Amino acid sequence: xxxxxxxxxxxxxxxxxxxxxxxxxxxxxxxxxxxxxxxxxxxxxxxxxxxxxxxxxxxxxxxxxxxxxxxxxxxxxxxxxxxxxxxxxxxxxxxxxxxxxxxxxxxxxxxxxxxxxxxxxxxxxxxxxxxxxxxxxxxxxxxxxxxxxxxxxxxxxxxxxxxxxxxxxxxxxxxxxxxxxxxxxxxxxxxxxxxxxxxxxxxxxxxxxxxxxxxxxxxxxxxxxxxxxxxxxxxxxxxxxxxxxxxxxxxxxxxxxxxxxxxxxxxxxxxxxxxxxxxxxxxxxxxxxxxxx
Amino acid sequence: xxxxxxxxxxxxxxxxxxxxxxxxxxxxxxxxxxxxxxxxxxxxxxxxxxxxxxxxxxxxxxxxxxxxxxxxxxxxxxxxxxxxxxxxxxxxxxxxxxxxxxxxxxxxxxxxxxxxxxxxxxxxxxxxxxxxxxxxxxxxxxxxxxxxxxxxxxxxxxxxxxxxxxxxxxxxxxxxxxxxxxxxxxxxxxxxxxxxxxxxxxxxxxxxxxxxxxxxxxxxxxxxxxxxxxxxxxxxxxxxxxxxxxxxxxxxxxxxxxxxxxxxxxxxxxxxxxxxxxxxxxxxxxxxxxxxxxxxxxxxxxxxxxxxxxxxxxxxxxxxxxxxxxxxxxxxxx
Numbered sequence: 001x002x003x004x005x006x007x008x009x010x011x012x013x014x015x016x017x018x019x020x021x022x023x024x025x026x027x028x029x030x031x032x033x034x035x036x037x038x039x040x041x042x043x044x045x046x047x048x049x050x051x052x053x054x055x056x057x058x059x060x061x062x063x064x065x066x067x068x069x070x071x072x073x074x075x076x077x078x079x080x081x082x083x084x085x086x087x088x089x090x091x092x093x094x095x096x097x098x099x100x101x102x103x104x105x106x107x108x109x110x111x112x113x114x115x116x117x118x119x120x121x122x123x124x125x126x127x128x129x130x131x132x133x134x135x136x137x138x139x140x141x142x143x144x145x146x147x148x149x150x151x152x153x154x155x156x157x158x159x160x161x162x163x164x165x166x167x168x169x170x171x172x173x174x175x176x177x178x179x180x181x182x183x184x185x186x187x188x189x190x191x192x193x194x195x196x197x198x199x200x201x202x203x204x205x206x207x208x209x210x211x212x213x214x215x216x217x218x219x220x221x222x223x224x225x226x227x228x229x230x231x232x233x234x235x236x237x238x239x240x241x242x243x244x245x246x247x248x249x250x251x252x253x254x255x256x257x258x259x260x261x262x263x264x265x266x267x268x269x270x271x272x273x274x275x276x277x278x279x280x281x282x283x284x285x286x287x288x289x290x291x292x293x
Numbered sequence: 294x295x296x297x298x299x300x301x302x303x304x305x306x307x308x309x310x311x312x313x314x315x316x317x318x319x320x321x322x323x324x325x326x327x328x329x330x331x332x333x334x335x336x337x338x339x340x341x342x343x344x345x346x347x348x349x350x351x352x353x354x355x356x357x358x359x360x361x362x363x364x365x366x367x368x369x370x371x372x373x374x375x376x377x378x379x380x381x382x383x384x385x386x387x388x389x390x391x392x393x394x395x396x397x398x399x400x401x402x403x404x405x406x407x408x409x410x411x412x413x414x415x416x417x418x419x420x421x422x423x424x425x426x427x428x429x430x431x432x433x434x435x436x437x438x439x440x441x442x443x444x445x446x447x448x449x450x451x452x453x454x455x456x457x458x459x460x461x462x463x464x465x466x467x468x469x470x471x472x473x474x475x476x477x478x479x480x481x482x483x484x485x486x487x488x489x490x491x492x493x494x495x496x497x498x499x500x501x502x503x504x505x506x507x508x509x510x511x512x513x514x515x516x517x518x519x520x521x522x523x524x525x526x527x528x529x530x531x532x533x534x535x536x537x538x539x540x541x542x543x544x545x546x547x548x549x550x551x552x553x554x555x556x557x558x559x560x561x562x563x564x565x566x567x568x569x570x571x572x573x574x575x576x577x578x579x580x581x582x583x584x585x586x587x588x589x590x591x592x593x594x595x596x597x598x599x600x601x602x603x604x605x606x607x608x609x610x611x612x613x614x615x616x617x618x619x620x621x622x623x624x625x626x627x
Contacts, residue, residue: 027518028615029431029604034518054608058520064572065517178323184348184357186554188522192608204559212540214358214551244608246347246524248326 001102002048005074005137008100010043012072018098019069022059024052034059036068048074048137050108053119055238057082057194061091072098076107078121080130081236081271082194088276089234091197101130103138121239121252123156132274149264161256176254180220182247185213189251190227192244195234202226228254233262233279236271295484296462296477298452300340303460306476307338307386315383317353319346329353329388340387341424341454349530349602350388351395354415355403357527359550361411361537366544378411382418384472391435391600393423393447395530401592402533411550420468423448425486427456432601433490434614440599442486453484460484493614494621496585496595502624503586513574515619518609521573523554525603525612526580531596534560555579581616 009021023046025035032051036059037043057079059065075083080101086092106122128142147155153162164172187203190196203211203223211226212219228251235255242252262268265288268279298306310316311334318338320330327345329352332338363374396416403412426433426442435441445451449469453461461484462477464470526532536553539546553560556577561570570576588596597613604612 027610028618029610031610033610036517059517062520062573064513064574068517182322182328184527184552186523186527187557188520188524188608191520191522200559206538209538209540213536213538214540214549216358244520244522244524246528246606248324248347250324 001138002046005048005100005102006043006046008135008137009037009046009072010040012098013037013040013043017070018072020065021046021072021074021100022056022065023074023100024048024054024056036065038068046074048102050105050116052076053107053243055079055082055192055194055240057086057238058192058240060086060097060194061197070096070098072100074100074102075130075133076102076104076238077127077130078104078125078236078238079194080133082238084132084271084274085195085234085236086197087274088271089278098135099130099133100135100137101133103130103136103140103142104128105142119239120156120160121237124152124158131272157252157256158260160250161253161260164253165257176221177217179249180224181217183215183220183224183249184247185215185219185223186246188244188246189241189249192240193231194238194240195231195236196227202230224249224251224254228258231255232258233266233268234270235259295480295482296464296473297455297459297480297482298462298473298477299459301458302476303340303386303452304338306473307332310384313381315381316386317350317383318386319343329385331383338386340452341427343387343389343392343424344426344428344430347528347606349395349528349600350385350392350421351530351533353383353385353419354396354399354412355533355535355552357552359411361548361550363547364541364545376411378414379418382420383415384420384422386422387424387452388421389426389600390423390442390444390446390448390451391433391440391598392530393421394440394444394598395600396421396447398447398531398592398594398596398598399533401594405592420449420472421447422450422452422469422472424460425451425453425484427454427485427487429487429490430601430605432605432612432614433599434493434601435599436489436491437493437614437617438496438595438597438599441489453486455482455484490599494617495624498624499617499620500585500589502620503582506623507578507582511619511623512578513572515616516574516577516611519556519573519577519611520609521556521558521576522608523556524606524608526554526556527552528602528606530598530600530602531584532580555583577611577616581613584613585617 012018021037024032025045025047027033034056056073083099106118108116109119126144126146129140152158211222239252262279307316316332317329319327319342320336321327326347327342329346329348329350360376362376365372403409443451445465449466451463462473534553535550537550539548541547562568584596604614
């Protein structure tokens with residue numbers, strides 16, 4: 001697979017279709033990091049394995065990277081959904097980027113002690129062959145049969161969410177209070193998120209101040225909940241936010257709560273269909289109104 | 294002849310201190326992470342786990358959020374109520390030498406054009422009991438910036454884990470002496486430390502290169518992968534930038550001091566819309582320049598202790614060491 005990936009990248013660069021390939025590589029520290037290949041001779045530095053956790057789509061909207069010219073990007077199935085959302089939200093034109101999808105057997109969690117295990121988000125993934133991409137590297141064999149809502153709720157992050165939703169409101173509040181109390185307001189969640197692309201984030205607006213910038217419980221609740229709301233019906237579940245969070249806050253659970261509502265109540269699956277309008281901002285006569293009391 | 298203390302005795306010393314002092318040590322939280330925290334009665338401190346801690350002891354001197362004063366309006370009058378920085382004394386157990394070493398580095402900064410009593414009072418009221426390193430990982434580079442596995446700078450006491458349930462106690466200051474008075478026993482055992490991490494770069498060579506390379510494509514090329522999350526600055530024991538903001542309403546509010554980060558685009562954004570550091574490469578350059586050029590020129594010391602936290606916690610494997618190693622390579626090419 002790696003060979004095929006490198007050849008594809010090399011060809012795109014040689015033919016001048018793109019000026020840069022954003023992919024994974026071994027960096028100076030020996031770990032896996034994003035690399036930006038501009039010279040076809042360096043295409044062999046690209047790697048693909050179960051350590052390639054980062055969602056690289058966040059780079060597509062960064063000014064520094066856009067300056068490098070037209071890009072090709074290596075994506076997993078989940079990351080590919082982020083590209084679809086960026087296009088649906090008019091942040092990218094179809095011709096802006098060449099998308100190289102890699103078949104993904106699931107990413108391993110290397111944080112913490114002990115042998116690496118499959119990341120929680122990958123336990124419920126059944127779409128391991130990227131869709132809506134220009135090239136697919138790897139084959140169907142990685143895909144898993146679809147899970148019913150009931151089966152899904154017993155695994156990975158969905159199981160954690162089911163446990164959380166089974167709590168009383170007070171218990172659940174206490175859980176989030178503990179989580180958010182650790183937030184240091186570094187905004188690593190926002191910076192890593194492929195869909196947090198605003199030039200000026202609402203938390204950075206200070207005339208007037210909308211959200212306290214202080215890392216107090218009040219400021220932290222306001223920030224984290226507001227960010228989750230801004231991702232409602234948009235989050236594609238790549239887990240970049242939780243992975244980036246130095247405080248280990250389970251942000252993916254917060255986002256999953258809203259994704260589940262958008263899926264079950266509105267049949268909206270973020271990033272699955274090119275050309276779909278955002279859930280928030282779209283009115284349909286079929287929308288449920290039973291929450292109005 | 295050395296002085297030793299058993300871990301049981303050390304824990305009972307900690308328990309003895311709890312009612313009257315804030316005692317800080319690494320603790321495992323419910324989510325499995327290790328944090329330096331103010332101990333509660335029920336906590337079990339993990340005295341030898343500082344390397345795995347998410348935060349550093351910085352926040353017990355320079356908190357992530359601090360209220361400077363409160364203001365209340367009465368008609369046309371305003372009452373200003375000063376904050377009391379820290380009432381209780383505090384004792385920190387189990388930090389690494391590279392964290393303690395950051396404290397004397399920061400002292401002149403908080404006592405330069407403005408005497409920052411919030412920092413100074415915390416320094417005066419804190420005793421630092423450091424644990425000499427028995428392990429170094431691939432990210433450690435203290436030896437490259439003048440440190441070592443039992444660098445005593447900033448510590449009041451240095452403990453050496455003897456590996457048999459006891460610690461050798463080497464008292465370094467009067468504060469440390471009074472804390473351990475009558476708590477230790479004489480022994481023939483002496484502690485040892487891990488091998489000093491291999492020197493990763495030559496500071497002089499790097500500093501010389503920095504002088505001539507403010508403008509160099511290196512900065513952008515090396516930092517494309519940085520997403521500007523700023524975690525490196527928040528978990529750095531020496532990074533100290535802050536923002537002062539007012540919070541509350543017109544009638545009542547607080548002026549607060551919050552951590553800030555040079556890695557954020559907003560950090561240098563002017564009201565005009567111009568941003569003198571508009572790329573991540575320029576922001577990373579700023580961080581390196583501040584630590585290895587500006588700060589040493591002004592205060593005659595490096596603003597880095599080689600703890601390696603920036604790389605250890607960077608999701609894209611960047612941080613000081615990879616950048617300085619790359620600069621080292623450049624100096625060798627010339």
